[in-house]
Amino acid sequence: MNLSTKQKQHLKGLAHALKPVVLMGANGLTEAVLAEIEIALDHHELIKVKVASEDRETKLLIIDAIVRETKAEKFRLSVRLLFFTVSQSKRKSNCHASNLLNS
Numbered sequence: 001m002n003l004s005t006k007q008k009q010h011l012k013g014l015a016h017a018l019k020p021v022v023l024m025g026a027n028g029l030t031e032a033v034l035a036e037i038e039i040a041l042d043h044h045e046l047i048k049v050k051v052a053s054e055d056r057e058t059k060l061l062i063i064d065a066i067v068r069e070t071k072a073e074k075f076r077l078s079v080r081l082l083f084f085t086v087s088q089s090k091r092k093s094n095c096h097a098s099n100l101l102n103s
Contacts, residue, residue: 003073003075003085007075008075008076011046011075011076011083011085012075012076012083014046015046015048015076015083018046018047018048019048020047020048020049020050020081021036021040021044021047021048021049022036022037022040022047022048022049022050023049023050023052024049024050024051024052024053024062025052026052028053028058028062029062029065029066034065034066034069034070037049037066037070037072037084038070041070041072041084041085041086042086045085045086046083046084046085046086047083047084047085048081048082048083049066049081049082049083049084050080050081050082051080051081051082052080054080059077059082062082063077063082066082066084067084070084072084072085072086073085073086
């Protein structure tokens with residue numbers, strides 16, 4: 001699912017005050033980090049992930065891996081912060097999930 005510009009703006013507003021819930025250090029994207037991202041997405045639905053690497057190519061590979069492994073939707077990238085939300089299909093299967101995009 002691709003997020004519309006309006007949806008991205010809404011999520012950006014919601015995410016602005018959030019603190020990063022997952023911090024990725026020198027070890028990069030490990031199984032433990034992916035597990036923490038999954039837990040954070042299940043609990044919060046909208047998260048910030050802080051990446052220590054400043055290398056653009058490395059960051060893009062990390063983003064692709066997170067999206068592939070967690071089925072999350074990326075919606076904004078900054079120099080060191082990545083923003084993800086629960087994908088539409090996962091949101092539908094999760095009965096306790098609030099509907100962030102319809103608020």
